[in-house]
Amino acid sequence: MIEYLTLQNPRELDLFVASHTRGHYMQTAAYGKSRSDYHWSCVVLRNDNGEIYASIALLSRKIRMTPCRIFYAPRGPVFSNLTEFKEICTAARDYCHQQGGYLLRMDPPILENDPIYPHQIRNMGFHIDPRDDYSAYQPRHVYQLSLLGKSEDKLLASFHPKTRYNIRLASRRGLVIRDGNRRDLPIFHAMMRETAARDGFQPRPITFFDDLLTAMGSNASLLLAEKDGNVLAGAILIVLGNKAWYAFGCSFDAGRSNMPNHLLQWEMIRRARWFGCSLFDLRGVEGLPSPLNPAYGLHHFKQGFGSHFVSYLGQMDLPLRPGWYFFIQTLHRFL
Structure with missing residues (x-):
């Protein structure tokens, strides 16, 4: 079951993230409260017992002079296996698109030399950014x-x-x-x-x-x-x-x-x-x-x-509206 969380009901999420092997403080609602310069939202997946088994906390902001928003999941999502990764990314993609997103960006703690995820991530339509300096949202190394x-x-x-x-x-x-x-x-x-x-x-x-x-x-x-x-x-x-x-x-x-x-x-x-x-x-x-x-x-x-x-594998982008993605990326190169 897919559920959308706000900052009004975050405690269960933070307990889940804290206990997970892939949990990161930037994926908590507490961290989301600190980023008042962004809008915070979260997508979670629940099993038949109602327990969270995967989540992705998202920071978003509107891009000036466009109707679009960029969505960013710092060190997210939180998941246990490839199946869960695909499920939570699909749910996040659909949610971000519904909310006017042109881009879903994330940088999960997946190792660069992982034998499975890089190929699968590219097949899902993500562009993996190889940069390894501080111009990325989070450090790759x-x-x-x-x-x-x-x-x-x-x-x-x-x-x-x-x-x-x-x-x-x-x-x-x-x-x-x-x-x-x-x-x-x-x-x-x-x-x-x-x-x-x-x-x-x-x-x-x-x-x-x-x-x-x-x-x-x-x-x-x-x-x-x-x-x-x-x-x-x-x-x-x-x-x-x-x-x-x-x-x-x-x-x-x-x-x-x-x-x-x-x-x-x-x-x-x-x-x-x-x-x-x-x-x-x-x-x-x-x-x-x-x-x-x-x-x-x-x-x-x-x-x-x-x-x-x-x-880590690095910053990865999933274009949600290819036309706007190309336009905004081109615009940024000239600014």
């Missing part, structure tokens, strides 16, 4: 760390010696990690703007982080690294079910030699373990882990924590 059955000592022992040294150096220099709150958002955002200028990306507005922390509630933590009462770096940790994500991070240029980011990362890993998580996701990187890659520094940093490189 991420680093992940398994926490299953590992003590803190075992985790530390799995880190690169230089990473362990930097964590201890930060502690020796008096750095501490504290929990932040909404009053700390201005300084967190100041760090984010400085990081964006340093690394060449467009920072999100402060309201985005405020909305995210509010909507995710106890599932999200703002962590700050301080030395002598001065904030040097910050991060947002999100926990859902048995998974945790290093969602956002930033730092001031001053004080980076004190290794605040190493200490922050270690604290997030420790907390993920305390919460009973089996996986910690260090999130995205650009390109492949080669020293020839100009962005290799971030790869090297994340590798230092014993994490492994994961390549």
Whole structure:
């Protein structure tokens, strides 16, 4: 049975997503509440007992100067097998088309080298985008760390010696990690703007982080690294079910030699373990882990924590109105 959910009845969905092996916090209604710049909706499939067995949470917005909407499922859908994937995609396609959609875009956590899904997805009419930089909606390449059955000592022992040294150096220099709150958002955002200028990306507005922390509630933590009462770096940790994500991070240029980011990362890993998580996701990187890659520094940093490189299939588009799809894609190329 197909059902359509709104933000007024989300609890059952979030419990399903949290318990699913393919569940991601961006597929929850809680995350949808944080994206007030989009319209949130969700399609779920129920079995004969009325239980949800597949879902896809959708963010949509109208395209200016057209009657069309774009629908996007961040890290969705949530499904267990190929049959469920086809069912939920078909239901989502029909729903999005009925709602005036010209495009259904998604980036599910399907591995690039999966032997089954890539061929099937193309047969369903999706265009798979091979880009692996930050111009995609979600990063195609991420680093992940398994926490299953590992003590803190075992985790530390799995880190690169230089990473362990930097964590201890930060502690020796008096750095501490504290929990932040909404009053700390201005300084967190100041760090984010400085990081964006340093690394060449467009920072999100402060309201985005405020909305995210509010909507995710106890599932999200703002962590700050301080030395002598001065904030040097910050991060947002999100926990859902048995998974945790290093969602956002930033730092001031001053004080980076004190290794605040190493200490922050270690604290997030420790907390993920305390919460009973089996996986910690260090999130995205650009390109492949080669020293020839100009962005290799971030790869090297994340590798230092014993994490492994994961390549997903990537962003995929299903045109719902081919004429409008061609027109809008062509327009974007010239803007």
